[in-house]
Amino acid sequence: MQHFEDSIYNLIVETSTNLPGDVRRAVAKGRALEDRATRSGLALTTIAQNIGMAELQVSPICQDTGMPTFIIHTPVGVNQIEMKKDIHNAIIRATKNGKLRPNSVDSLTGENSGDNLGAGTPVIHFEQWEEEGIDVRLILKGGGCENKNIQYSLPAELEGLGKAGRDLDGIRKCILHSVFQAQGQGCSAGFIGVGIGGDRTTGYELAKKQLFRKVEDVNPTQDLGKLEDYIMENANKLGIGTMGFGGEVTLLGCKIGVMNRLPASFFVSVAYNCWAFRRQGILVHPATGDIKEWLYESGTGISVEGDEAAQPVPEPVGVSADGAACGIIPEDATIPAAPALLSDTGEAASDAVVPVNGKVTEPAAAGSGTPGGSREIRLTTPISEEDIRSLRVGDVVILSGEMHTGRDALHKYLMDHDAPVDLNGAVIYHCGPVMLKDDEGWHVKAAGPTTSIREEPYQGDIIKKFGIRAVIGKGGMGPKTLKALGEHGGVYLNAIGGAAQYYAECIKKVNAVDFMEFGIPEAMWHLQVDGFAAIVTMDAHGNSLHADVEKDSAAKLAQFREPVFK
Numbered sequence: 088m089q090h091f092e093d094s095i096y097n098l099i100v101e102t103s104t105n106l107p108g109d110v111r112r113a114v115a116k117g118r119a120l121e122d123r124a125t126r127s128g129l130a131l132t133t134i135a136q137n138i139g140m141a142e143l144q145v146s147p148i149c150q151d152t153g154m155p156t157f158i159i160h161t162p163v164g165v166n167q168i169e170m171k172k173d174i175h176n177a178i179i180r181a182t183k184n185g186k187l188r189p190n191s192v193d194s195l196t197g198e199n200s201g202d203n204l205g206a207g208t209p210v211i212h213f214e215q216w217e218e219e220g221i222d223v224r225l226i227l228k229g230g231g232c233e234n235k236n237i238q239y240s241l242p243a244e245l246e247g248l249g250k251a252g253r254d255l256d257g258i259r260k261c262i263l264h265s266v267f268q269a270q271g272q273g274c275s276a277g278f279i280g281v282g283i284g285g286d287r288t289t290g291y292e293l294a295k296k297q298l299f300r301k302v303e304d305v306n307p308t309q310d311l312g313k314l315e316d317y318i319m320e321n322a323n324k325l326g327i328g329t330m331g332f333g334g335e336v337t338l339l340g341c342k343i344g345v346m347n348r349l350p351a352s353f354f355v356s357v358a359y360n361c362w363a364f365r366r367q368g369i370l371v372h373p374a375t376g377d378i379k380e381w382l383y384e385s386g387t388g389i390s391v392e393g394d395e396a397a398q399p400v401p402e403p404v405g406v407s408a409d410g411a412a413c414g415i416i417p418e419d420a421t422i423p424a425a426p427a428l429l430s431d432t433g434e435a436a437s438d439a440v441v442p443v444n445g446k447v448t449e450p451a452a453a454g455s456g457t458p459g460g461s462r463e464i465r466l467t468t469p470i471s472e473e474d475i476r477s478l479r480v481g482d483v484v485i486l487s488g489e490m491h492t493g494r495d496a497l498h499k500y501l502m503d504h505d506a507p508v509d510l511n512g513a514v515i516y517h518c519g520p521v522m523l524k525d526d527e528g529w530h531v532k533a534a535g536p537t538t539s540i541r542e543e544p545y546q547g548d549i550i551k552k553f554g555i556r557a558v559i560g561k562g563g564m565g566p567k568t569l570k571a572l573g574e575h576g577g578v579y580l581n582a583i584g585g586a587a588q589y590y591a592e593c594i595k596k597v598n599a600v601d602f603m604e605f606g607i608p609e610a611m612w613h614l615q616v617d618g619f620a621a622i623v624t625m626d627a628h629g630n631s632l633h634a635d636v637e638k639d640s641a642a643k644l645a646q647f648r649e650p651v652f653k
């Protein structure tokens with residue numbers, strides 16, 4: 088087994104950087120269904136570009152490389168202790184090389200182990216089987232979508248859906264509700280694995296195991312196959328869309344498994360996986376440790392383009408030398424009108440589409456709180472209150488200058504400490520990047536946004552205390568932050584979750600870092616950016632796209648109240 092460590096290293100690199108073929112096809116299918124001239128359509132374009140960039144640069148698709156979870160089947164007689172050691176060494180190497188972010192944090196002290204090893208990390212499940220080879224499967228599931236997992240105990244009363252009983256129809260309601268409650272926060276459009284039965288632990292395990300099924304397989308249990316089809320058809324009717332921007336495509340895959348339960352318990356467990364659905368597997372030679380076979384189709388050569396003929400799109404862009412936006416907007420594209428659900432009339436205001444590339448392009452009509460058009464606005468930090476107050480939900484902001492990363496540890500710290508730098512007029516980026524250091528200093532390897540709602544208890548106070556003008560993240564924030572944005576003059580900017588290569592390209596220099604003791608993801612990185620594009624989804628005028636989409640999808644959820652599976 089002298090090559091086993093190398094094989095595992097290759098498996099980790101492939102899983103982290105090259106989205107598999109079946110997942111790519113699902114993304115392409117989603118793109119074909121979504122109108123490209125909407126925010127969700129643009130977000131999917133960014134996601135597609137990011138997938139290509141990660142493969143090309145052999146860099147993480149998303150900066151959150153998740154909890155490495157291995158499921159391994161071995162023939163009888165294979166030394167599992169040795170295998171574990173090799174896996175640990177491969178993980179250390181992948182972390183050193185920037186293929187995995189150091190993600191193992193001591194739950195009591197907050198200390199990051201730095202090498203992805205620690206109590207409970209990585210997760211390795213061994214099972215014996217009577218085959219000859221060793222089957223190793225790996226999933227890298229990030230923390231944001233893990234937070235959107237949910238477990239129901241039937242019977243239950245579900246918001247919008249009423250009673251969910253201990254039967255197939257009750258299960259149907261739980262699954263629809265699970266998609267609703269995730270909104271865009273798990274980086275929709277997502278994939279769900281569902282476990283019916285078991286106890287609280289094995290139910291979740293079963294749900295996660297479903298994520299190892301191929302996206303295009305057919306459920307061997309006919310009833311569950313029907314339920315999967317039903318969910319795929321109807322979950323998209325919730326209108327949540329990519330990143331929760333509103334749209335046609337919310338779910339890209341649904342796999343359901345079943346096991347026995349105790350008479351008193353009836354759990355429906357849902358494992359929510361973001362679009363960055365990173366799982367691969369290898370069949371390993373038990374004598375040499377070499378890879379005999381890859382278990383999932385490689386993504387290489389599989390297009391994520393969707394139906395190009397039906398919907399022509401502008402050329403994909405990276406960062407142009409003249410500082411063109413490297414975020415959401417393709418050069419010489421048009422900014423789309425707001426999705427229908429936000430317009431007063433219920434229709435997309437297509438005549439309000441305005442060209443990009445001006446410094447500030449005025450909208451046809453801004454100021455109603457239900458934007459009928461969008462503008463592209465270039466801002467350089469520090470930002471004035473006046474500039475911020477002129478922004479509206481739907482505007483695309485293109486930032487240049489310095490921004491500061493800050494997430495859970497920093498927000499907690501800033502509540503009762505000073506900041507190490509002047510944050511007046513500043514931009515805070517909810518981001519825990521993958522960073523590597525060489526003789527020239529630190530380099531950003533991946534840097535997409537993290538879920539902002541975790542900072543809801545702190546954000547409003549911190550904005551006011553330090554004079555922050557913009558917060559960038561994903562998934563939106565709540566009423567406390569919205570109130571502070573209005574009182575102080577601030578905006579929330581939504582970047583595209585998981586587009587870690589895309590945003591890394593906008594970061595031109597690492598100016599400095601504070602709080603390295605928090606660990607790499609939680610440190611405060613001072614980053615020089617150019618052309619960093621994000622969409623205003625909460626403004627200083629009390630408008631929140633997230634609140635609107637949630638309300639709208641809650642109303643849509645209610646249409647699924649009546650029994651379907653009798």
Ligand SMILES: O=C(O)C[C@H](O)C(=O)O
Pocket residue numbers: 150151229230231232272273274518519536537538539584
């Ligand atoms: O930890 C991160 O970088 C992101 C996380 O996966 C999230 O979705 O919030």
Ligand code: SF4
Pocket residue numbers: 149150151152153228229230231232272273274361362363535536537538584585586
């Ligand atoms: S940031 Fe989004 S894409 Fe990345 S792991 Fe978290 S949920 Fe997944």
